Amino acid sequence: MLAKGRRVAGKGETVPANYAFGPLEDDSIIKHRLLTRTTTTRGEPPLKKLQKKFTAFALEVEKEADNYGDCERLAKAFLQELNTFEIPLLKSKAVIDANLREKENFNDLKDEINQQILQAQADIEDLKRQLEESKIERKHKEECESIRKLVAMQPPRSETQKVITELEKEIAMLGAENTASSRTLELRKKQFALLLHVVDELQNTIEEEQRSLVEELRNAVDDHNKSGVEDGSGGPEAMAVD
Numbered sequence: 700m701l702a703k704g705r706r707v708a709g710k711g712e713t714v715p716a717n718y719a720f721g722p723l724e725d726d727s728i729i730k731h732r733l734l735t736r737t738t739t740t741r742g743e744p745p746l747k748k749l750q751k752k753f754t755a756f757a758l759e760v761e762k763e764a765d766n767y768g769d770c771e772r773l774a775k776a777f778l779q780e781l782n783t784f785e786i787p788l789l790k791s792k793a794v795i796d797a798n799l800r801e802k803e804n805f806n807d808l809k810d811e812i813n814q815q816i817l818q819a820q821a822d823i824e825d826l827k828r829q830l831e832e833s834k835i836e837r838k839h840k841e842e843c844e845s846i847r848k849l850v851a852m853q854p855p856r857s858e859t860q861k862v863i864t865e866l867e868k869e870i871a872m873l874g875a876e877n878t879a880s881s882r883t884l885e886l887r888k889k890q891f892a893l894l895l896h897v898v899d900e901l902q903n904t905i906e907e908e909q910r911s912l913v914e915e916l917r918n919a920v921d922d923h924n925k926s927g928v929e930d931g932s933g934g935p936e937a938m939a940v941d
Contacts, residue, residue: 749784752777 756773759766853859 745780745784745787749777749780752780 752773756770756777759770759773
């Protein structure tokens, strides 16, 4: 039993609560009360009272004397005590049945809550997947919007096509000029090669002619020297050769 804490008058202090029984004693007392249907610690237990009533009735029945009235009185007392003892049992049975039904309902509710938890987890995973897909879709939309802005900043397609056509014409003209320049350069290369060949031939010819002239002059000098020696020293003056 629990003794509530009380405040000491005039001092403002609270006396701590004291327990008459310990936890182990409380368990044993509660178990004893449940078994004997005793709701209070005062008086005899109902089961003991019922036992006394039944014992008194049985002893009175076993007597051989003419005690029909006493037996009937004791029987009624025993039945009344039995009814009194049975009412808490019926109440307990009703409570047990209600607890069993409540337990079944709780189990059903627990299963339903577990199913709801599993469904919620599945919904969360689905929402996560949808969120990721939405992020990717939003990113694609932002990229498309950026590309659209870049495209909008560019000139119209007709102007671009016109510029492309002009550039293609210019490229064609430059290609034609490049072809003509290449042909002219090739012709100049051939002409220069021919000129170098002619110069080389001319130089060779001049050198041959110079060598021939020198050879002829040398031969002429040799012939003159020979003829001067044959004529003697009193002849005409010798030819001076440059």
